[in-house]
Amino acid sequence: MSKLNRIIITALLIISLLSGTLSASALSIEQEQKLCDTGEYLKNNITPQVGSIGGEWVVIGLSRSGMFSEAQKQAYCDAVKAYAASKGTNRLHSRKSSDNSRVILALSAVGKDPGSIAGYDLTEPLADFDFVKTQGINGVIWALIALDSCNYYLQNDCRDQMLGELLSAQHIDGSWGLDENADPDVTGMALQALAPYRKYDTNIQNAVEKALLWLDSLSFDLLSPESCAQLIVAYTTLGIAPNTGLIDSMMRYSVPNGFAHTLNGEYNQMATEQAYYALAACRRFENGENALYDMSDVADYTVLDLDGDAQESINDATYIQRYLAEFEVSFTTPMKRTADLNKNGKVDIGDVTLYQQYLAR
Amino acid sequence: MIKFLNKYKWVITGVILAAVLLVIAFISGGNVEEAKKQAEVTTAAATSDSADTTALTHNKIAEEATQNSTAPTEAASTVETTSLNATESLTATSAVHTAQTTTSAQSSAAVEKPTEKTSAPAAPVPVTKPQEQKPTEEKPTVSAKKRCTISISCATLLNNIDKLKLDDRELVPDDGWILKPTTVFINSNDTVFDVLKRVCKNKKIHMEYSNNPVYNSAYIEGIGNLYEFSAGSNSGWMYRVNGWFPNYGCSQYSLKDGDTIEWMYTCNLGYDIGGSNARGND
Numbered sequence: 001m002s003k004l005n006r007i008i009i010t011a012l013l014i015i016s017l018l019s020g021t022l023s024a025s026a027l028s029i030e031q032e033q034k035l036c037d038t039g040e041y042l043k044n045n046i047t048p049q050v051g052s053i054g055g056e057w058v059v060i061g062l063s064r065s066g067m068f069s070e071a072q073k074q075a076y077c078d079a080v081k082a083y084a085a086s087k088g089t090n091r092l093h094s095r096k097s098s099d100n101s102r103v104i105l106a107l108s109a110v111g112k113d114p115g116s117i118a119g120y121d122l123t124e125p126l127a128d129f130d131f132v133k134t135q136g137i138n139g140v141i142w143a144l145i146a147l148d149s150c151n152y153y154l155q156n157d158c159r160d161q162m163l164g165e166l167l168s169a170q171h172i173d174g175s176w177g178l179d180e181n182a183d184p185d186v187t188g189m190a191l192q193a194l195a196p197y198r199k200y201d202t203n204i205q206n207a208v209e210k211a212l213l214w215l216d217s218l219s220f221d222l223l224s225p226e227s228c229a230q231l232i233v234a235y236t237t238l239g240i241a242p243n244t245g246l247i248d249s250m251m252r253y254s255v256p257n258g259f260a261h262t263l264n265g266e267y268n269q270m271a272t273e274q275a276y277y278a279l280a281a282c283r284r285f286e287n288g289e290n291a292l293y294d295m296s297d298v299a300d301y302t303v304l305d306l307d308g309d310a311q312e313s314i315n316d317a318t319y320i321q322r323y324l325a326e327f328e329v330s331f332t333t334p335m336k337r338t339a340d341l342n343k344n345g346k347v348d349i350g351d352v353t354l355y356q357q358y359l360a361r
Numbered sequence: 362m363i364k365f366l367n368k369y370k371w372v373i374t375g376v377i378l379a380a381v382l383l384v385i386a387f388i389s390g391g392n393v394e395e396a397k398k399q400a401e402v403t404t405a406a407a408t409s410d411s412a413d414t415t416a417l418t419h420n421k422i423a424e425e426a427t428q429n430s431t432a433p434t435e436a437a438s439t440v441e442t443t444s445l446n447a448t449e450s451l452t453a454t455s456a457v458h459t460a461q462t463t464t465s466a467q468s469s470a471a472v473e474k475p476t477e478k479t480s481a482p483a484a485p486v487p488v489t490k491p492q493e494q495k496p497t498e499e500k501p502t503v504s505a506k507k508r509c510t511i512s513i514s515c516a517t518l519l520n521n522i523d524k525l526k527l528d529d530r531e532l533v534p535d536d537g538w539i540l541k542p543t544t545v546f547i548n549s550n551d552t553v554f555d556v557l558k559r560v561c562k563n564k565k566i567h568m569e570y571s572n573n574p575v576y577n578s579a580y581i582e583g584i585g586n587l588y589e590f591s592a593g594s595n596s597g598w599m600y601r602v603n604g605w606f607p608n609y610g611c612s613q614y615s616l617k618d619g620d621t622i623e624w625m626y627t628c629n630l631g632y633d634i635g636g637s638n639a640r641g642n643d
Binding site (some may be wrong): 134138139270 | 574575582588589590593594595629630632
């Protein structure tokens with residue numbers, strides 16, 4: 001074989017190896033580039049405030065893709081403090097718990113405790129089921145995601161009620177929506193909220209599976225970029241690689257610096273922020289990192305209080321044992337999630353041992 | 362002398378008559394001017410507060426930056442003040458609706474008359490015409506002033522009173538009208554929001570709004586102390602103009618002369634008022 005032939009063959013081999021690797025990843029080169037470019041744009045052009053655009057979603061997206069500087073994180077925290085102080089109450093909106101939820105998520109993403117911001121505990125309003133429920137299913141979904149993001153411990157937690165509410169709101173076809181109409185957007189978000197609890201409750205597991213079946217019946221072409229984004233985050237949170245067709249569908253809305261809301265539309269801030277964090281979620285999934293909203297890698301505010309005395313003590317380890325022995329103790333789904341210290345999807349004696357070790361640390 | 366008068370008595374009578382008619386014409390012409398001035402003053406008062414920044418509610422609206430829930434949900438969710446196609450009768454209230462204009466407190470009634478009438482009697486006397494023309498030519502602004510009709514209804518709550526908290530139920534007027542259709546004068550670049558804000562202020566109707574950058578518009582949180590979510594998670598305020606629900610925020614709708622604005626409370630994302638196609642970012 002001539003030298004030239006050998007070179008050619010080697011080159012071809014290398015190329016095919018590379019393309020083999022590339023096709024196995026969730027993001028194509030173009031999509032990865034889009035993630036970088038959009039991140040650069042957001043990082044350099046937005047000073048996040050408290051707000052549904054130009055705010056928390058930018059903080060979350062950039063933080064979870066590692067592009068948010070310490071200075072920027074600090075600036076955002078200062079903005080939240082000022083905002084909370086100006087409100088004069090820990091309810092950032094008198095009727096919408098989602099404002100609190102959104103801010104809690106951003107604070108978790110930057111590693112800041114949402115329980116003491118300018119003297120306010122921003123998580124406390126989420127223990128009021130009536131307050132959360134006023135906003136409807138949206139309120140319930142985001143309260144669940146927010147509290148779970150940093151494993152936030154709340155006395156008088158109503159997560160169990162919220163999970164029940166979410167399950168009963170599921171439509172017969174497996175979808176969710178703001179009313180009786182199916183909405184891919186809301187379905188995606190409901191899945192994100194249920195994901196952390198599905199191993200601890202068969203009803204939740206069944207609900208998730210039903211929703212996934214319904215999603216399989218959707219045609220990606222008909223989805224808005226925001227719906228695509230929510231579904232991408234849902235899949236990655238569930239540990240499922242998103243269908244490349246779904247990501248491609250979202251990429252159709254790509255415009256310079258970000259994304260549009262309609263095909264052939266102009267740059268739209270909301271579409272850009274959602275598509276950006278969806279791409280970030282994909283990259284995290286590829287790299288085996290925590291799900292987008294699982295901030296336990298940067299923030300964990302859990303208090304392992306299982307017996308309800310607001311303390312961590314040997315009594316809690318005993319409480320787990322009594323639960324295992326089915327001795328007058330029942331655990332709600334959120335309690336099971338908290339008690340599953342070894343993260344093997346169930347509460348077992350290994351968790352008791354870990355708890356004892358935890359106390360001895 | 363008397364002979365002179367006798368000889369030309371008809372001519373003299375004619376001249377005197379003409380003079381009397383002139384005087385009458387002149388005097389009533391002066392009245393038209395005054396009436397118009399009157400109208401201008403009242404309309405100026407009604408529409409003067411465009412520069413006014415006093416908050417309508419206890420909220421510090423200038424600093425208000427509350428947003429509309431979280432972004433993803435906005436893509437599909439919250440009830441916006443925007444809406445779509447109408448016809449939907451306000452059913453029982455439509456009868457009340459038509460009875461309306463008489464009760465409108467605005468100066469419209471006072472104003473309308475002068476624009477129609479400049480003194481007619483002077484018609485047969487050509488000399489008077491230029492003077493007649495003058496009042497209308499000097500004051501073109503009154504007849505060119507834009508008007509619109511605005512109403513605020515929470516009629517959908519009449520059949521859904523149980524969705525409200527006990528304390529809120531007394532907020533619902535018996536006929537569902539928080540503001541019956543009222544004709545107001547508007548400035549040339551007024552938006553639906555401008556008119557709502559002004560009318561609520563003048564009529565001392567509670568109105569609360571926040572600034573929503575997602576829609577680049579004010580977002581109406583509550584009117585008459587009835588808020589978004591007061592009657593469940595799918596309830597809130599929407600508006601339509603000339604029977605059509607615009608699919609964007611009320612600060613973005615610029616009004617034309619004769620437009621009819623209707624603010625309506627929905628209990629289920631607009632379906633009950635025919636506006637289900639305008640739910641914001643869909």
